[in-house]
Amino acid sequence: MLFKTKFMPLAIALAFTAGAHAQEVIKLGHVAPVSGPSAHLGKDNENGAKMAVEELNAKGIKIGGKAVKFTLMLEDDGGDPKQGTAVAQKLVDAKVQGVIGHLNSGTSIPASKIYHDAGIPQISPATTQTKYTQQGFNSVFRVVANDAKLGGTLGAYAVNKLGIKKIAVIDDRTAYGQGVADEFIKGAKKAGGGVQIVAKEFTTDKATDFNAILTTIKAKNPDLVFFGGMDSVGGPLLRQMKALGIKARYMGGDGMCTESLPKLAGDGAANEMVVCAEAGGVTPELQKNMDDFVARYKKKYNGDVQLYAPYVYDSVMTMAAAMQQANSAEPAKYLPVLQKIQHQGVTGMIMFDNKGDIKDGALTLYTYKDNKKTKMEVIK
Secondary structure (H helix, E strand, O other): OHHHHHHHHHHHHHHHHHHHHOOEEEEEEEEEOOOOOOHHHHHHHHHHHHHHHHHHHHOOOEEOOEEEEEEEEEEEOOOOHHHHHHHHHHHHHOOOOEEEOOOOHHHHHHHHHHHHHOOOOEEEOOOOOHHHHOOOOOOEEEOOOOHHHHHHHHHHHHHHOOOOOEEEEEEOOOHHHHHHHHHHHHHHHHHOOOOEEEEEEEOOOOOOOOHHHHHHHHHHOOOEEEEEOOHHHHHHHHHHHHHOOOOOEEEEOHHHOOOOHHHHHHHHOOOOOEEEEEOOOOOHHHHHHHHHHHHHHHHHHOOOOOOOHHHHHHHHHHHHHHHHHHOOOOHHHHHHHHHOOOEEEOOEEEOEOOOOOEOOOOEEEEEEEOOEEEEEEEEO
16 A cells, blocks of 8 residues: 555556657558559559658647647458549548548449448549539539530540540440540530531450550541540550551540650550640649648659649648548548638648539649650649
């Protein structure tokens, strides 16, 4: 008894000190395809999430007066809808307080219902399929422009700026690929100019041999081939176009608009023969912010940003800002703040409309010169 009495003040002091330094853990989920044909894009996204969380923790952020530590649950959906819903349920069961992801529209859309039903906010840094924010879910957001803007703008650009008359369209039958191709066709037809869609073909997101559809397309002699899909298919498709002697220009959406396209396309990515669009864009006054991010990324990971790492970074930071403003990391408490957030990110000002779409989303058009992705212009 004397021993306990003697040391009780010390025990209380130690307990008090430990409590004073205790941190509240905020668990965020991140999902991307870090296996499969788009693994290089998934890893790029994952790196962006890690950077954001490390920087948040280095700042010693407090929420509701308490010191917090952000942690990431990193999950791989392989770009597969079934795997996507399985990892979504895993994150829900783990009681994450927010989700950043998914990359592919085909995984984001079915997963979004699982998050919504559990009351967990989801910000996608890359999902462009229009349907994603048209399901009536108040918990889904995206920080990039949707397919209606992406595909529609490319269609108009092809007709009005490139003077294209005959177009062949190929898509990979995924939610993203088919969606962006359909919107491209709408945009091209709306632009007028007597444009003709001379061929509509499809492949899969795992195909490697395109000889049959390209032979059909070659006979139609198009001025431009539009591909709706990812670079893992778009690159080899372009390589085989070159081998068959198809001299048409080549166009696609954000899924193929990557630093890796020239390597995947071989000598198919001739100078300025490819035009693609990234579903985001930085206007000149914000270019320094983006350049600083790219430099930090390269220093940390010893490699270039592939595509959407800056948008993942901004997604994490936007979610954290909503929690800070709400003084709570509880989804039900910070969700209303997230819906009305105004956060200055490296990719621009992030605000959402009543569906969860980014307001005033920009597009950046690119081409390739000397095997390097080269910016053409930013379109608001």
